[in-house]
Amino acid sequence: MSALLPTSIVGSLPKPTWLAEPETLWAPWKLEGDALVEGKQDALRIAVHEQRTRGIDIVSDGEQTRQHFVTTFIEHLSGVDFEQRETVRIRDRYDASVPTVVGAVGREKAVFVDDARFLRQQTDQPIKWALPGPMTMIDTLYDRHYKxxxxLAxxxxxxxxxxxxxxxxxxxDIIQxxxxxxxxxxxxxxxxxxxALERAAEGLRAETVVHICYGYGIKANTDWKATLGAEWRQYETSFPMLQRSIIDTVSLESHHSHVPMDLIELIRGKKVMLGAIDVANDEVETPEEVADTLRRALRFVDADKLIPSTNCGMAPFNRDLSLAKLSALSAGAEIVREELVVAAV
Known part of the structure; x- marks a missing residue:
């Protein structure tokens, strides 16, 4: 792994077309039973291989074994009825049919541990696993029990x-x-x-990340972004509190966004996982574009605390596009890495 500017993806990669419908969120599986179990593992193995061959240092599962970053976790919990569905407004942006909390929620057994163990077997590089945060979970449900x-959070x-x-x-190694x-x-x-986020991370020895973005590159999110004006300052609310929190790393959207880069100063001392790849745009960044985003960030975060990343997950992309963007991310990070080494001599 690169000791300086280790690269990572935020969450999802596109699934193989034989496993799930391409370029679709909440895509239904094309396999079932034992074939689905085997297919998910094959897809996870491929995702690891693709990340490694494209120079990604901190490897994740690409969310190959789950339909959605929130609901797949929730569907394994007791107290939630997926048959009783209600339409709710998610993050004040778009309507979705979601399950209902009908009783006390609980986790009767581990949800992702078998998948994580399988991921661990595929690589000796550091591995990262993403979980939905408490506030994002409650925003993806209809609550009839706790009210x-x-x-509920x-x-x-x-x-x-x-x-x-x-x-x-x-x-x-890293829990996001x-x-x-x-x-x-x-x-x-x-x-x-x-x-509530700190409660979720309490007592962990693994490094912790909170990822806060402006959403996947889907129309509801891009339409919302268009209403936010010339400067996106939403991070100003959470960053000062996160700077004082037990969370090790803050992951944010940056490239092609209207987030002022100097907001990173508000989390000085934390590791910064910086989105240097746009997930709402079909154009592949050049390595130099990625490098420029990283250079601008380095005015506000120490080089040993910067982790170049994607803005968000890439599930809605086709696979060739997402993999080209991974290559651009690692090539751009390498440019800046070499500059930092030369400057230190």
Whole structure:
């Protein structure tokens, strides 16, 4: 692994077309039974191979074994009924049919541990596993039981902590919590959101990441971004609290966004996983474009704390496009890496 500027992806990679419908979120599986189990493992093995051959240093599963970054975790919990569905507004942006919380939520057994153990067997590089954060989980459900977003978030935080501890025991080096909801519900972030996130990460020896983005490159998200004006300052709410939190790394969207780069100063001292690849654009970045984004960030984060990454997951892309973007990410990081080595001589 590159000691300086280790590269990583945020979450998803496109699944093989034989496993799931391409370029689709919540894509249904094309296999079932034992064939599905085998197909998921094959896809995970391919995802690891593709990351390694394209110079990605911190390897993840590319979310090959799950349909969706939030609901796949939730469907393994008790107290949630997937037959009783309601239409809710997700992150105040788009309507989706979601399951209903009908009783006390609980985790009867580990959800992702077998998959994580399989990932661990595929590589000796550091591995990262993503879990949904408590606030993003409650925003992807209809709650008929607790009738309190905060109460339900705390319940999920405890469950996530159990899962994270099991993932750590399975050999996961870095555990990432996805909290795109932090960019929308600013009052809740301050009142209990960061505290619930810390509860999810409590007692872990593995490194922890919180990923806060502006969403996948789907129309509902790009339309919302178009309303945010010339400067996107949503991170100003959460960053000062995250800087004081137990979370090790903050992952943010940057390339082609309107996020002012100087907001990174608000998390000085934390590791920064910087989105240097746009996931809402079909054009492949040049290595020099990636390098430029990283250079601008280095004014606000020390080089030994910068992790070049993608803005968000790439599930909606075709595979060739996503892999070309991975190559651009690692090539751009290498340019800056060499510059830093020369400057240090």
């Amino acid at each position: 309190s977003r905060e109460k 705390w319940e999920f935080a405890t469950i996530l902590n159990q899962e994270a501890r099991d993932l750590e025991a399975a050999g996961v 919590f996805d909290e795109p909801a932090f960019n929308v519900f600013h009052d809740e972030v301050q009142d209990w959101g960061v505290a």
